[in-house]
Amino acid sequence: GVPLDNLHKTMEYGTPMLVITTAGVESVTQEMKGKANVVTVFVVPESYEQLYKRILNRENPEHRIQISLEEVKKAPELADFYLYNPVEFNGKPGLPQVQNALSTLVEKLHAKLEQ
Numbered sequence: 001g002v003p004l005d006n007l008h009k010t011m012e013y014g015t016p017m018l019v020i021t022t023a024g025v026e027s028v029t030q031e032m033k034g035k036a037n038v039v040t041v042f043v044v045p046e047s048y049e050q051l052y053k054r055i056l057n058r059e060n061p062e063h064r065i066q067i068s069l070e071e072v073k074k075a076p077e078l079a080d081f082y083l084y085n086p087v088e089f090n091g092k093p094g095l096p097q098v099q100n101a102l103s104t105l106v107e108k109l110h111a112k113l114e115q
Helices: 004-011 022-032 048-056 061-078 094-114
Strands: 041-045 081-085
Touching: 004 022, 022 061, 041 048, 041 061, 041 094, 048 061, 081 094
Parallel strands: 041 081
Antiparallel strands: none
Protein backbone atom coordinates (compact mmCIF):
# COMPACT_ATOMS: atom_id res chain seq x y z
CA GLY A 1 0.00 0.00 0.00
CA VAL A 2 0.86 3.66 -0.24
CA PRO A 3 1.57 5.29 3.14
CA LEU A 4 -0.57 8.40 2.71
CA ASP A 5 1.34 10.33 5.41
CA ASN A 6 4.52 9.87 3.37
CA LEU A 7 2.68 11.01 0.25
CA HIS A 8 1.62 14.28 1.93
CA LYS A 9 5.18 14.88 3.18
CA THR A 10 6.62 14.18 -0.27
CA MET A 11 4.24 16.68 -1.85
CA GLU A 12 5.88 19.45 0.20
CA TYR A 13 8.96 19.02 -2.01
CA GLY A 14 7.26 18.74 -5.37
CA THR A 15 5.08 16.42 -7.33
CA PRO A 16 5.61 12.78 -6.46
CA MET A 17 5.51 10.02 -9.03
CA LEU A 18 4.21 6.76 -7.61
CA VAL A 19 4.53 3.33 -9.15
CA ILE A 20 1.48 1.56 -7.73
CA THR A 21 -1.22 -0.99 -8.50
CA THR A 22 -4.76 -0.16 -9.52
CA ALA A 23 -5.82 -0.57 -5.87
CA GLY A 24 -3.20 2.03 -4.96
CA VAL A 25 -4.50 4.36 -7.67
CA GLU A 26 -8.00 4.10 -6.25
CA SER A 27 -6.72 4.88 -2.74
CA VAL A 28 -4.51 7.81 -3.75
CA THR A 29 -7.15 9.30 -6.06
CA GLN A 30 -9.72 9.22 -3.27
CA GLU A 31 -7.28 10.68 -0.73
CA MET A 32 -6.17 13.52 -3.03
CA LYS A 33 -9.68 14.49 -4.21
CA GLY A 34 -9.95 18.25 -3.75
CA LYS A 35 -6.34 18.53 -2.50
CA ALA A 36 -4.27 17.91 -5.62
CA ASN A 37 -4.64 16.97 -9.25
CA VAL A 38 -3.88 13.32 -9.82
CA VAL A 39 -2.82 12.18 -13.28
CA THR A 40 -2.75 8.44 -13.79
CA VAL A 41 -0.68 6.56 -16.33
CA PHE A 42 -1.26 2.85 -16.77
CA VAL A 43 1.86 1.07 -17.98
CA VAL A 44 0.90 -1.95 -20.05
CA PRO A 45 2.94 -4.68 -21.71
CA GLU A 46 3.09 -4.90 -25.47
CA SER A 47 0.62 -7.79 -25.54
CA TYR A 48 -1.23 -10.30 -23.37
CA GLU A 49 1.43 -12.81 -24.45
CA GLN A 50 4.15 -10.58 -22.97
CA LEU A 51 2.11 -10.11 -19.79
CA TYR A 52 1.78 -13.88 -19.47
CA LYS A 53 5.52 -14.44 -20.03
CA ARG A 54 6.44 -11.83 -17.42
CA ILE A 55 4.07 -13.29 -14.85
CA LEU A 56 5.37 -16.84 -15.33
CA ASN A 57 8.71 -15.65 -13.91
CA ARG A 58 7.08 -14.45 -10.67
CA GLU A 59 6.12 -16.23 -7.49
CA ASN A 60 2.62 -17.79 -7.58
CA PRO A 61 2.00 -17.07 -11.29
CA GLU A 62 -1.57 -18.46 -11.39
CA HIS A 63 -2.74 -16.02 -8.72
CA ARG A 64 -0.77 -13.15 -10.28
CA ILE A 65 -2.33 -13.75 -13.72
CA GLN A 66 -5.81 -13.37 -12.24
CA ILE A 67 -4.83 -10.14 -10.45
CA SER A 68 -3.22 -8.72 -13.59
CA LEU A 69 -6.27 -9.46 -15.72
CA GLU A 70 -8.50 -7.73 -13.15
CA GLU A 71 -6.17 -4.70 -13.15
CA VAL A 72 -6.24 -4.51 -16.95
CA LYS A 73 -10.06 -4.57 -16.86
CA LYS A 74 -10.14 -1.69 -14.32
CA ALA A 75 -7.59 0.41 -16.18
CA PRO A 76 -9.99 2.24 -18.52
CA GLU A 77 -11.88 3.77 -15.59
CA LEU A 78 -8.71 4.66 -13.67
CA ALA A 79 -6.16 5.72 -16.26
CA ASP A 80 -5.81 9.13 -17.86
CA PHE A 81 -3.04 7.87 -20.16
CA TYR A 82 -1.50 4.58 -21.25
CA LEU A 83 2.17 3.86 -21.89
CA TYR A 84 3.41 0.67 -23.44
CA ASN A 85 6.22 -1.06 -21.59
CA PRO A 86 8.31 -2.87 -24.18
CA VAL A 87 10.42 -5.79 -23.03
CA GLU A 88 13.34 -4.05 -24.65
CA PHE A 89 13.85 -0.65 -26.25
CA ASN A 90 17.05 0.30 -28.07
CA GLY A 91 18.72 -2.79 -26.62
CA LYS A 92 17.90 -1.90 -23.00
CA PRO A 93 15.19 -3.11 -20.58
CA GLY A 94 11.95 -1.24 -21.24
CA LEU A 95 10.55 -0.38 -17.78
CA PRO A 96 13.41 1.86 -16.55
CA GLN A 97 13.18 3.78 -19.82
CA VAL A 98 9.42 4.21 -19.39
CA GLN A 99 9.96 5.48 -15.83
CA ASN A 100 12.64 7.93 -17.03
CA ALA A 101 10.35 9.17 -19.80
CA LEU A 102 7.57 9.77 -17.27
CA SER A 103 9.92 11.66 -14.94
CA THR A 104 11.10 13.85 -17.80
CA LEU A 105 7.53 14.49 -18.90
CA VAL A 106 6.51 15.54 -15.37
CA GLU A 107 9.50 17.89 -15.09
CA LYS A 108 8.75 19.51 -18.45
CA LEU A 109 5.07 19.93 -17.62
CA HIS A 110 5.96 21.63 -14.35
CA ALA A 111 8.40 23.94 -16.09
CA LYS A 112 5.72 24.96 -18.59
CA LEU A 113 3.14 25.53 -15.86
CA GLU A 114 5.54 27.73 -13.90
CA GLN A 115 6.20 30.04 -16.89
